[in-house]
Amino acid sequence: MALLSGCQVINLKESNLSNALKSKNESILTDGTLSHQTQNLLYLVKKDEKSCLQNFDDCLNKIQSLSENSSREERYAALSEIYLAKALDVGRSSQCNVINKNNSCVGNPP
Numbered sequence: 001m002a003l004l005s006g007c008q009v010i011n012l013k014e015s016n017l018s019n020a021l022k023s024k025n026e027s028i029l030t031d032g033t034l035s036h037q038t039q040n041l042l043y044l045v046k047k048d049e050k051s052c053l054q055n056f057d058d059c060l061n062k063i064q065s066l067s068e069n070s071s072r073e074e075r076y077a078a079l080s081e082i083y084l085a086k087a088l089d090v091g092r093s094s095q096c097n098v099i100n101k102n103n104s105c106v107g108n109p110p
Contacts, residue, residue, distance in 0.1 A: 027081060028081050028084050028085045028088065029084070034049050034081055034082070034085060035081060037074060037077065037078065038077070038081045038082065041063055041070060041074065041075070041078045042059070042078075044066055044069055044070075045059065045063060045065075045066065047059050047062070052082060053082075053085060053086055053089050056082075056086055059082065060079060060082065063075055063078055063079060063082070064079070
């Protein structure tokens with residue numbers, strides 16, 4: 001019988017309190033980027049913000065399928081933030097034209 005031992009070295013980066021609090025409160029509304037919690041879920045499905053917004057339906061389906069790795073509340077929060085990010089992205093898009101009194105946004109056909 002052999003006994004194996006191992007050691008792993010990790011590097012820790014110090015973070016001051018203001019940075020820690022800022023990262024807790026960042027979201028698409030406050031910072032213009034997805035929150036760290038949402039980015040972590042995207043990492044689990046091998047997506048980043050840009051690829052998620054480009055392949056929107058696929059990204060949403062993959063996040064919904066993360067039932068084993070995250071709570072329902074985490075998934076719902078991430079999905080809500082991604083929907084908002086997509087809406088903001090479409091609103092900024094040059095393909096978006098505001099029409100009629102309802103200010104609804106309709107993309108131009110290619």
